[in-house]
Amino acid sequence: MKSLSFIVGVLLLSFGCHREASSNEALEKTIQKENKFAIIIHGGAGTILKKNMSEENEIAYKLKLEEAIKVGHTILKTGGTSQEAVMRTIQVMEESPLFNAGKGAVFTHDETNELDASFMDGKTRNAGAVAGVKNVKSPIALAIKIMTHSDHVMLSGEGASRFAKEQGLEIVPPSYFYTEKRFKSLQRIQKKEKTKMGEKDLKAAFYDAEIKNSKFGTVGCVALDKSGNIAAGTSTGGMTNKRWGRIGDAPIIGAGTYANNLTCGVSATGWGEYFIRGQVAYDISAQMEYQHKSLKEATTDVIQHKLTQLGGTGGVVALDKDGNMSFEFNTAGMYRASMNDQGTLIVKIYKE
Numbered sequence: 427m428k429s430l431s432f433i434v435g436v437l438l439l440s441f442g443c444h445r446e447a448s449s450n451e452a453l454e455k456t457i458q459k460e461n462k463f464a465i466i467i468h469g470g471a472g473t474i475l476k477k478n479m480s481e482e483n484e485i486a487y488k489l490k491l492e493e494a495i496k497v498g499h500t501i502l503k504t505g506g507t508s509q510e511a512v513m514r515t516i517q518v519m520e521e522s523p524l525f526n527a528g529k530g531a532v533f534t535h536d537e538t539n540e541l542d543a544s545f546m547d548g549k550t551r552n553a554g555a556v557a558g559v560k561n562v563k564s565p566i567a568l569a570i571k572i573m574t575h576s577d578h579v580m581l582s583g584e585g586a587s588r589f590a591k592e593q594g595l596e597i598v599p600p601s602y603f604y605t606e607k608r609f610k611s612l613q614r615i616q617k618k619e620k621t622k623m624g625e626k627d628l629k630a631a632f633y634d635a636e637i638k639n640s641k642f643g644t645v646g647c648v649a650l651d652k653s654g655n656i657a658a659g660t661s662t663g664g665m666t667n668k669r670w671g672r673i674g675d676a677p678i679i680g681a682g683t684y685a686n687n688l689t690c691g692v693s694a695t696g697w698g699e700y701f702i703r704g705q706v707a708y709d710i711s712a713q714m715e716y717q718h719k720s721l722k723e724a725t726t727d728v729i730q731h732k733l734t735q736l737g738g739t740g741g742v743v744a745l746d747k748d749g750n751m752s753f754e755f756n757t758a759g760m761y762r763a764s765m766n767d768q769g770t771l772i773v774k775i776y777k778e
């Protein structure tokens with residue numbers, strides 16, 4: 427009798443444990459689904475080869491990427507919005523001279539710095555963008571202000587600066603954006619341009635192999651918050667030696683930046699003209715929406731097939747509504763990092 431009740435007890439206990447385990451599993455699933463958040467960033471793509479990178483530089487880039495993404499991750503983890511996470515994360519990179527955005531922006535042909543940025547909110551599909559500002563410390567903050575405090579999506583140049591001032595954003599003297607490294611690369615490109623092509627064929631000069639082989643140091647971030655809202659932002663100094671008020675893809679919604687809670691968020695970096703022609707960021711979302719592709723399938727098709735066939739170089743970081751993430755690029759490297767809701771951090775530079 428004693429042994430019978432022991433067996434029954436063991437059976438009940440194990441049944442109870444099993445039930446507890448499976449209900450825990452179910453609970454975990456709900457919690458995961460409800461609380462899923464994630465963040466992904468890039469700091470530019472291009473001819474980034476290990477053999478050309480000093481160990482010191484590699485560490486500096488990796489540390490800065492880690493610092494930036496952790497700022498956004500903490501915001502998301504503590505219940506903040508994807509908008510806040512994207513802005514703060516990008517600001518860390520804008521303030522670093524390492525990236526071609528904010529402080530480290532490249533120089534134009536006229537030795538100025540002209541900054542572009544954009545932001546999109548995947549819930550409302552509202553967006554803000556700025557092109558060619560010369561004295562706004564944080565172009566990504568300005569892009570968001572344009573979205574939240576104006577009737578417009580895109581402002582440019584002088585007018586955009588005036589708006590930034592009116593909104594109380596930090597204005598800096600143009601010299602704030604001077605870095606020796608960027609100035610030297612302008613001089614190098616201009617010297618090459620003159621000796622190789624002369625001043626006659628400016629268009630050909632602009633599309634010189636120098637550009638093809640350059641590093642695009644734009645920064646971008648896509649985040650999914652605990653409420654399921656996706657936001658994407660991109661900030662850049664554009665391309666070295668750009669002229670005639672050239673504007674790239676970074677401030678073009680659908681080209682350099684896109685977000686839609688129903689599909690995904692995307693931020694791009696690379697040879698902007700091709701990203702505009704390919705409507706790269708929107709195409710990824712559209713393939714998911716209309717062809718029901720996964721994030722990975724859509725980013726692979728758009729970057730490895732369509733962009734590559736056009737002749738464009740660069741990459742994207744993207745994140746879907748379920749928190750899946752994708753780094754996709756057709757260049758030798760892309761400064762990049764991601765963090766999921768478990769806090770798993772990935773920081774990479776080169777192609778694996």
Ligand code: ASP
Nearest residue numbers: 642643644664674696698
């Ligand atoms: N996409 C940017 C542009 O064309 C450059 C970059 O990604 O660094 O302006």
